[in-house]
Amino acid sequence: DRRNLKMIGEVGIMKHAILLLADEDPSVVKECNKILVNLASYDEGVIILYSDQGVKLLKEVLDKSETIRYRVFDVIIDSILISDQAFEFASSAGFIPKIKAVVSTQSTGKLSTSYPST
Numbered sequence: 001d002r003r004n005l006k007m008i009g010e011v012g013i014m015k016h017a018i019l020l021l022a023d024e025d026p027s028v029v030k031e032c033n034k035i036l037v038n039l040a041s042y043d044e045g046v047i048i049l050y051s052d053q054g055v056k057l058l059k060e061v062l063d064k065s066e067t068i069r070y071r072v073f074d075v076i077i078d079s080i081l082i083s084d085q086a087f088e089f090a091s092s093a094g095f096i097p098k099i100k101a102v103v104s105t106q107s108t109g110k111l112s113t114s115y116p117s118t
Helices: 002-011 013-022 026-040 043-049 052-062 066-082 084-092 095-105
Strands: none
Touching: 013 026, 013 052, 013 066, 026 043, 026 066, 043 084, 052 066, 066 084, 066 095, 084 095
């Protein structure tokens, strides 16, 4: 529902979900990933996720550690896989070159963080 999506951006649910990608508890990280990817599955949601505030938060969390960087990349890649619009926004925000750089330096090329099943 559109009102719920607007509320997510306004009340900071998106902000908290992005910040909690840095949490030590893998189950918290997994749920935040689900929230953010679900948000990106809606046209309005992807606009909220890749808004100036969303991009700023993603970039801040991205720089915390290598593990957290992969978590943020997971959200970005998952959003791109479900939304062409997300790809455009991620490209404009400069995330695609960062992901490409990491992939080109990884011997396995694997970005996904494994989450424990619950």
